Amino acid sequence: MQASPIARTGRRTAGPGARRTRTALAAGLLTAVLALSGCGAASDSSDAASDERAAAPAGQKKADASAAGAEEGAAKPGAPAKRNPPAATHVIRTASLSVEVRSASKAAAAAREVAxxxxxxxxxxxxxxxxxxxxSSHLVLRxxxxxxxxxxxxxxxxGKLLSRTSAAKDVTEQVVDIDSRIATQRASVARVRTLMDRADKLADVVSLEGELSSRQASLESLLAQQASLKDRTTLATITLDLTEPEAEPEKDEDPGFLDAVAGGWHAFLTMLRWLAMAVGATAPFLAVGAVLLVLWRLLRRRGGKAGPQEPPAGS
Structure with a gap:
């Protein structure tokens, strides 16, 4: 029995579309199944990894975290590389100043206030x-x-700056070295104390006490050096010298008429002063001489009157 033309035409027309639809549905179902399988496997892997990380020791966890961070940083080419913070520097700063001021005491008070x-x-x-x-004033400021x-x-x-010098010395290596030696010496002291606690014999205790005293003294010396370095690197030292200017000598000028009159008058007064001084100095001698002269004349007159009279010539 042959089908009608209409039926044959409809089956030919609907056949290819139906096959494509079934193929698309099958592909979609296969994709969904594979996706669900992948999610389940990923979930199982994540759970397993979580269990392993939970069971791992703390040190291993930190190592894994560091490795993961390194891998993540390497996976991002645009991310900046992580750098360790720069180590602190320790510098000793010193300076010396020489300044000329009008008043050294006032400038010293101002310097103290500034510091x-x-x-x-x-x-x-x-x-x-x-x-x-x-x-003059000398100050040391910290x-x-x-x-x-x-x-x-x-x-x-x-004021007027006469001289200035400054210096800076990097002692970072010295500070790090002393810090390391202090840590080592403290550990050494702790070990000796532990041995003292365990010692049973008196000889051992005496020997360990001597060793402890020696190491304790070395530790105190290192601590003193550390404190000195800390003080000098924390506070800078400035030495300040303050001086006052010297008086300028007066300039000589050519003398004039008034200067000559003043000089002559000064010389005249000086001469009168010296004459008065000479008269004053010779006055006692003149007075004594005048008295002696008067006495001598009086005695002479009296001697002439009292002398013998000569007889007349006819007797």
Whole structure:
């Protein structure tokens, strides 16, 4: 039995579309199954990894975290590389200033105020009188490192700057070395104390006490060096010398008429003074001489009257 043309035409027309639809549905179902399988496997892997990380020791966890961070940083080419923070530097700063001022005492008071306002202190101060009219001051100031440049600028502008010297010494390696030696020495002292606690014999205890005293003394010496370095690197040292200017000599000018009159009058008065002094000096001698002269004349007159009279010529 043959189908009608209409039925054959409809089956030919609907056949290819139906096959494509079934193929698309089958592909979608296969994709969904594979996706669910992948999610399940990933979930199982994540759970297993979580269990393994939970069971791992703390040190291994930190190592894994560090490795993961390194891998993540390497996976991001645009991310900046992580750098360790720079080590702190330790510098000893010193400076010496010589300034000429009008008043050394007032300038010294101003320098003390500048140092104290900056959070520093006056380590030493000496003020002395050079002559009857001039003074000088010597100050040693300690100021914080952060305020060193500002204080130096203010002190330099206090008057006429005569000289200025500054120096900076990096002692970072020395500080690190002393810190390391202190840590080692403390561990050594702790070991000796532990041995002392375990010692049973008196000879061992005496020997360990001597060793402990020696190591304790070395530790205290290192601590003193550390404190000295900390003080010198925390506070800068400024030595300030303040001097007053010397009086300028008067300039000689050509004498004029009035100067000549004044000089002549001064010479005349000087001559009169000397004459008066001469008269005053010879007055006693003149007075005694006048008295002796008067007496001599009186005696002579009396002697002439009392002498023998000569007889007349005819007798």
């Amino acid at each position: 104290q306002n900056a959070g520093g202190l006056v380590a030493d101060e000496t003020t002395e009188q050079v002559d009857e009219t001039h003074d 100021v914080p490192q952060d305020e060193y440049d500002d204080v130096l600028r203010k002190l330099s502008g206090a």
